[in-house]
Amino acid sequence: MLYYLIRRFTSLLLTLALSTIVIFMVMEIVPGDPALIILGIGATDETLAALREQMGLNLPLMTRYLQWVSGVLVGDLGTSYTYSVPVSELIAERSIVSIPLAIIALTLSTIIAIPTGILAASKRGQIADTGIMGLTQLGIAIPNFWFAMLMVYVFAVMLRWVPAGGFPGWDQGIFNALKSLVLPAVALALPQAAILSRVTRSALLEALGEDYIRTARAKGLTRSMVLWRHALRDALIPVLTIMGLQFAFLLAGTIIIENVFYLPGLGRLIFQAITQRDLIVVESSVVLLVASVILINFMVDIAYALVDPRLQSERS
Amino acid sequence: MSELGIDRSHQIPDERETWRHFVRKAMRNRSFVIGAIITSVILFTALISFIWTPFDVTKLEIVNRLKKPDWVYWFGTDHFGRDMFSMIMVGSRNSIAVAFVAVAIGLAIGVPLGTLAAARKGIIEEILMRFNDLVFAFPALLSAVMITAIFGPGAVNAIIAIGIFNIPVFARLSRSAAMTIWPREYVMAARVAGKSSTRITIEHILPNIANLLIVQATIQFSLGILAEAGLSYVGLGTQPPMPSWGRMLFEAQTMIGFAPHMALFPGIAIIFTVLGLNLLGDGLRDLLDPKLRRER
Amino acid sequence: MLSIQNLSLDIGNTSILKDIDLKIEQGQVMGLVGESGSGKSMTALAIMQLLPHSSTTTGQINFDDINILDSDENQMCNLRGDDIGMVFQEPMTALNPVKTIGEQIAEGIRFHTGASGKDARERAIEILQQVGLDPMQYGLDRYPHELSGGQRQRVVIAIACAMQPKLLIADEPTTALDVTIQAQILELLQKLVEENNMGLLLISHDLGVIADTADEITIIRSGEIIECGPTMEILRNQSHSYTRQLAKASTHVPVRKTRPVTASTSKKRQTEPLLQVTDLICEYPTKRKSLFTKPKPFRAVDGVTFDIYPGQTLALVGESGCGKSTLAKTLLQVHRPHSGEIVFENKNLLNSNRKEMFAARRHMQIVFQDPYGSFNPRHKVGNIVSEPMHLVNRKATQDELIKALLQVGLSADDLEKYPHEFSGGQRQRLAIARALITKPRLIIADEPVSALDVSIRAQILDLLNELRDNFQISYLFITHDLSVVRAFCDDVMVMNSGKIIETGSVTKLFDNPKDEYTRQLLAAAPDLQRTLGTKPI
Secondary structure (H helix, E strand, C coil), X not given: CHHHHHHHHHHHHHHHHHHHHHHHHHHHHCCCXXXXXXXXXXXXXXXXXXXXXXXXXXXXXXXXXXXXXXXXXXCCCCECCCCCCEHHHHHXXXXXXXXXXXXXXXXXXXXXXXXXXXXXHHCCCCHHHHHHHHHHHHHHHCXXXXXXXXXXXXXXXXCCCCCCCCCCCHHHCHHHHHHHHHHHHHHHHHHHHHHHHHHHHHHHHHHHCCHHHHHHHHCCCCHHHHHHHHHHHHHHHHHHHHHHHHHHHHHHHHHHHHHHCCCCCHHHHHHHHHHCCCHHHHHHHHHHHHHHHHHHHHHHHHHHHHHCHHHHCCCC | CHHHXXXXXXXXXXXXXXXXXXXXXXXXXXXXXXXXXXXXXXXXXXXXXXXXXXXXCCCCCHHHCCCCCCCCCCCCXXXXXXXXXXXXXXXXXXXXXXXXXXXXXXXXXXHHHHHHHHHHCHHHHHHHHHHHHHHHHCCHHHHHHHHHHHHXXXXXXXXHHHHHHHHHHHHHHHXXXXXXXXXXXXXXXXXHCCCCHHHHHHHHHHHHHHHHHHHHXXXXXXXXXXXXXXXXXXXXXXXXXXXXHHXXXXXXXXXXXXXXXXXXXXXXXXXXXXXXXXXXXXXXXXXXXXXXXXXC | CXXXXXXXXXXXXXXXXXXEEEEECCCCEXXXXXXXXXXXXXXXXXXXXXXXXXXXXXXXXXXCCEEHHHXXXXXXXXXXXXXXXXXXXXXXXXXXXXXXXXXXXXXXXXXXXXXXXXXXXXXXXXXXXXXXXXXXXXXXXXXXXXXXXXHHHHHHHHHHHCCXXXXXXXXXXXXXXXXXXXXXXXXXXXXXXXXXXXXXXXEECCHHHHHHHCCEEEEEECCEEEEXXXXXXXXXXXXXXXXXXXXXXXXXXXXXXXCCCCHHHHHHCCCCCCEEEEEEEEEECCCCCCCCCCCCCEEEEEXXXXXXXCCCEEEEECCCCCCHHHHHHHHCCCCCCCEEEXXXXXXXXXXXXXXXXXXXXXXXXXXXXXXXXXXCCCCCHHHHHHHHHHHHCCCCCHHHHHHHHHHCCCCHHHHHCCHHHCCHHHHHHHHHHXXXXXXXCEEEEECCCCCCCHHHHHHXXXXXXXXXXXXXXXXXXXXXXXXXXXXXXXXXXXXXXXXXXXXXXHHHHHHCCCCHHXXXXXXXXXXXXXXXXXXXX
């Protein structure tokens, strides 16, 4: 198991290193001169040159890359061109909106999806199964931002239960803050729950078709005991994989959903920074997002090893 | 050899079936039939929009703005007085084109990469897997936003952005599918006949993984339509004046309080299309994949 | 104890079983024999009520005084694993890979007795001991993937016998296992029958296995009982024509028109060998186990030397994993050997370039085991048979294709068909036609009849024999089935963990084996004729 984890960890580091290079190179070819953006169109050539020199833009590519990466490693992400505050502060301030949002959404999607998936699999071919599968078909097809708009119309415009958008901040009371996160979280969670529910069902049915299920039935175990004790654990592996991937989807989904609800989160930060050509913010926040995706996938790998004894023993 | 007739009696059905048999089975598959009908309706609408729409979508008639659906304007009008139904018709072209080309990009690059990795193993496989890890580490929408931000918003860049994410999806699928075909004895027979791995891939591997690729292609197609809508919604996809479903939803957002029909119909169009494609994909998988066909 | 009367079974609209009658008493071994598709497994599943969803049964199955077909699911759950246990064919997939064997054995005990976890584990240890797995070595905390096929089958038997059932159903319990392991498992089953005085329904396609083990025999064909009664009586009298046909096919010896060609006669006549293999070593890289030590390659073929003469049929015998398939692949140049020499028709295959080597190799062809997996389902017969012509860089002509098909007893019309339109036996003919297309002098036959029913097996052996008579083809006949070797081959090599441990003519080696391993192998192999000759009624 140790060797398996070491191998996964090296591949994690490699992917991480590669992704910093990709992000850095992408930012290099983005049209637009940061110095010009900061100073505006009226700047003279001399001041521009001076600022470039000060920002280190004239240094060789390699040096700038290393400076940036080593900065990221110690938490120094540079200073935003447009906000003139340290990027790390900016990201921290936005994360306290985005991270709770992602966690609520993932939890919501899991507690909806797993039970419905199990129910559908155990009632295969019956009304419950057909109903759940029909709903999930619909859930997958609904664009989350459209669903968000619909909810805004119903719950904010018509019923006035929750605000239509914006975020009061955590210091305005947890209840108020959570209230403004409810709709975005539901909008994010719904399509993911639909996918996860389908995956759970099909993984379970796949496991139920294995030979060892017949062995267990021949032992005298009832249909439901076989499902809970044998099939479920086997089905966990594909379910975990999808949950890992969904985390990435949720993070990306925040870019759009935070726009719908005017939430000051990471996704909106990246989006605004891109349109304002605030490259240093884009660079750093994208690196953080990518790193968290890679880290989550590594955690999924660890979970695999815990679920599957074949990975634990070095002999396999 | 005179007893040869004996073992002709019990013939075993196999993966391969005649065309007529397939059609008969397809007609009994509910998902496939519904999915195929919806998909045909959408395709037909898109084609019709080239020669006819109820109203001209480029003409602004402010007098008629924000009309609720009625017998003249079936889906109502938007804030510029354009007919929503006509816009949705023209927008379908756009969605289909973007998703189609993005899937084509994924297939054209991903499948050769994946089958090559399965055939050659070793270092090529390793590089491909790392590349896959890398692309999967960038959430699709995030990289799409980045790409469109760099090269400027527009339909073409949206296609590229969505297409890039399709590459590892197809690479991964074709690699794992090809790896289940390689140990088969008929592949061994071809190797014994001295055929090169490229030739084996073309003659034996590809025809036998085509089913899976077709099914995945319909799924990626529907995901492409959703992604295009998302990108256009945040203003990075198709640009005005070309109507697009995502863009229409963006414009509807500020008017949701007094013109909810503007948000309703484009959304339903998206759901209808994606639902149709997913049902088609599900139906095809049931029909084409022998593994999932078994019952217990 | 168990009595089945007028049992009929339909799945969907197909009739699987028709009016089956069967009785098993305590302490009795009932052998159920039939070819594939005869409905023998379905009979077992009907007793367990584990049939597929769309099945309908009529008739009666009585177990003691319980009417099984009228019992509901709860009653059946109490019966299964408690009074009736079942063992399946494929031990590699019959156990849950993510649970320890202890959990899997104890699970049934706890379900049926409500015992505590500790008590159930203690009982599990006892049972493991009973099925011959030393709990010190194979503890309860082992996972299935840590055990070999034979050991896993013992665990499956332990699960089935955990509650000391009155009836054990074993569906082809040894078909997936090597002969020596098969003998051990059969012995274990017999021991359990005696110790627990249970009834055993042993299902098999192999008359030899049944003759060795069963007291009573039931022969089934296409869902109907052909004959039943005491095993020895039925098999010796062979009063029913189907029984006779089965017994004949199982011991079928093709009639050879030419004289056998052995290595010693060829040497005497100073014939040049067709194929010379010298000191062949093949290695596979193994998975890295630690960061610091380089993994040691696994030596699958370890210094193998042998010759094949024109017209000779050389058997290569060994258990699974002994390296016989690797050897075949290396001869065919699909694997590159670590070292050694392969000289075919006086050309050294290993130091010529790819093109030359394949051209030189056109006279060496292969026939595979699996008649279902060895053709691309999307190619037509014409394409399939033509494939080896790639070695000589051209397509086969229509005439050549038709000739090859006729030679194996297929017809010219078959060219436009797809493989799925053929039965198992016909497919094996197709595989042979594919091998014949380049007019080979040596055919490597990798278990060519192992997957076939006995009657078809006899036909294919006849065909191979005819080709050898007519075209002086040599065979390297790879098999684990010693009865086929005795019936068909001239010389035999015994292989064990990569090494050839004994070589000689079939008659000499079978009658007077020198090596201990060979002796074990011969003793373990079920042999219908031997059993019929020695066992009293």
